[in-house]
Amino acid sequence: MLTTSRGISLVLALAISTLTVLFLLLLDDATPTLLVVAGSISFSVSYILMNVTLEFLIFNEISNIYGVLEKIQKKDYTSIPDKSDKLSISPLRKINKTINSYAQAKNKEIEALQKNAEFRKEFIADISHELKTPIFAAQGYVHTLLDGAVEDKSVRLKFLKRAAKSLNALDKLVQDMLTLNQMESGVVKFHFESFDLKEVIHEVIEELEHKASKRDMLIRFYYDKEKTYRTFADKEKIFRVCQNLISNSIKYNNDGGEIDVSLKIHKNQITVEVKDNGKGIPPEDLKRIFERFYRVDKSRNREKGGTGLGLAIVKHILEGHKSKISVSSTLGKGSIFSFELPLEKEEAVVSSNKLIK
Numbered sequence: 560m561l562t563t564s565r566g567i568s569l570v571l572a573l574a575i576s577t578l579t580v581l582f583l584l585l586l587d588d589a590t591p592t593l594l595v596v597a598g599s600i601s602f603s604v605s606y607i608l609m610n611v612t613l614e615f616l617i618f619n620e621i622s623n624i625y626g627v628l629e630k631i632q633k634k635d636y637t638s639i640p641d642k643s644d645k646l647s648i649s650p651l652r653k654i655n656k657t658i659n660s661y662a663q664a665k666n667k668e669i670e671a672l673q674k675n676a677e678f679r680k681e682f683i684a685d686i687s688h689e690l691k692t693p694i695f696a697a698q699g700y701v702h703t704l705l706d707g708a709v710e711d712k713s714v715r716l717k718f719l720k721r722a723a724k725s726l727n728a729l730d731k732l733v734q735d736m737l738t739l740n741q742m743e744s745g746v747v748k749f750h751f752e753s754f755d756l757k758e759v760i761h762e763v764i765e766e767l768e769h770k771a772s773k774r775d776m777l778i779r780f781y782y783d784k785e786k787t788y789r790t791f792a793d794k795e796k797i798f799r800v801c802q803n804l805i806s807n808s809i810k811y812n813n814d815g816g817e818i819d820v821s822l823k824i825h826k827n828q829i830t831v832e833v834k835d836n837g838k839g840i841p842p843e844d845l846k847r848i849f850e851r852f853y854r855v856d857k858s859r860n861r862e863k864g865g866t867g868l869g870l871a872i873v874k875h876i877l878e879g880h881k882s883k884i885s886v887s888s889t890l891g892k893g894s895i896f897s898f899e900l901p902l903e904k905e906e907a908v909v910s911s912n913k914l915i916k
């Protein structure tokens with residue numbers, strides 16, 4: 560009882576009224592009625608004043624602080640409602656607010672650290688898993704050769720070629736991982752320049768044509784010959800984006816399939832579209848194909864030598880150009896991947912050159 564504001568007020572009010580009565584007793588003409596009236600008035604006034612002061616300025620605030628601390632213990636960081644914000648002048652309220660905002664800031668920090676730790680764990684598990692496949696394969700062939708197969712002329716070359724293929728896959732994987740890592744940590748610099756997109760796409764198609772023709776596929780490229788598709792971007796990286804998209808449309812297509820690449824201009828944007836009539840992507844996988852190492856059909860893709868990093872790199876490159884990759888796909892019918900880059904107007908280039916002169 561003594562620890563509540565009422566208990567303390569009661570004791571203090573009793574002490575004050577007793578002192579008042581004792582003081583009045585010293586006066587000669589103090590009547591008993593006067594003593595009773597003075598005693599009860601001083602008691603009630605001091606009780607009310609004490610109680611209000613303690614209740615509003617101290618106890619309320621302390622219980623609020625306890626409330627905050629309890630919430631922090633329960634890891635509930637929502638802010639405590641301030642009911643008497645305007646009435647209160649107590650410095651304790653400031654402490655209360657400071658504790659709350661400090662706890663919230665610390666909580667955010669902890670969450671970020673936990674997320675990072677989780678991400679790192681997952682990343683290391685993914686990498687180890689991905690590295691294991693080509694290493695085991697190469698190791699297998701080399702050991703079989705060492706165990707005597709090297710004497711057998713009919714398998715010697717075959718096994719060596721397979722080991723080399725696995726090591727090439729390993730090299731590609733490590734290179735892609737390095738690129739992605741550099742992009743995610745912001746180390747990679749973009750070198751923007753002005754170039755014509757149709758020339759870059761022609762180069763990519765030339766490079767991939769033989770791969771497509773091996774499987775009787777046709778790559779068609781649609782654009783308006785009268786127009787230029789000049790843009791301001793990182794040429795090498797956009798080459799890589801187109802290479803990834805067109806190579807996917809070959810890899811995940813059926814033999815004899817078709818690939819249509821097109822360039823379209825709409826307002827101040829150039830849209831690059833890569834369309835295939837291949838296997839397509841199930842709707843539940845569509846959002847995840849841009850995640851690192853995500854493959855729709857794990858066994859099928861590893862056979863084809865994919866690292867599962869191509870689209871993650873594409874996404875990062877386009878983000879670096881303030882653009883994004885879009886995809887629509889129908890299972891069994893095919894997929895369309897597209898992105899936009901700004902169109903650089905010829906007149907703008909000419910007039911800015913004139914201004915510089």
Ligand SMILES: Nc1ncnc2c1ncn2[C@@H]1O[C@H](COP(=O)(O)OP(=O)(O)O)[C@@H](O)[C@H]1O
Pocket residue numbers: 803807808810811812835837838839840848849853854855856860864865866867868869870871894
């Ligand atoms: N044009 C496409 N048609 C069907 N599936 C595709 C296509 N492009 C990408 N995918 C799916 O998305 C996954 C991720 O693609 P990507 O990041 O390029 O990795 P990968 O190295 O396996 O090609 C692929 O493994 C494949 O399952």
Ligand SMILES: [Mg+2]
Pocket residue numbers: 803806807865866867869870
């Ligand atoms: Mg790919």
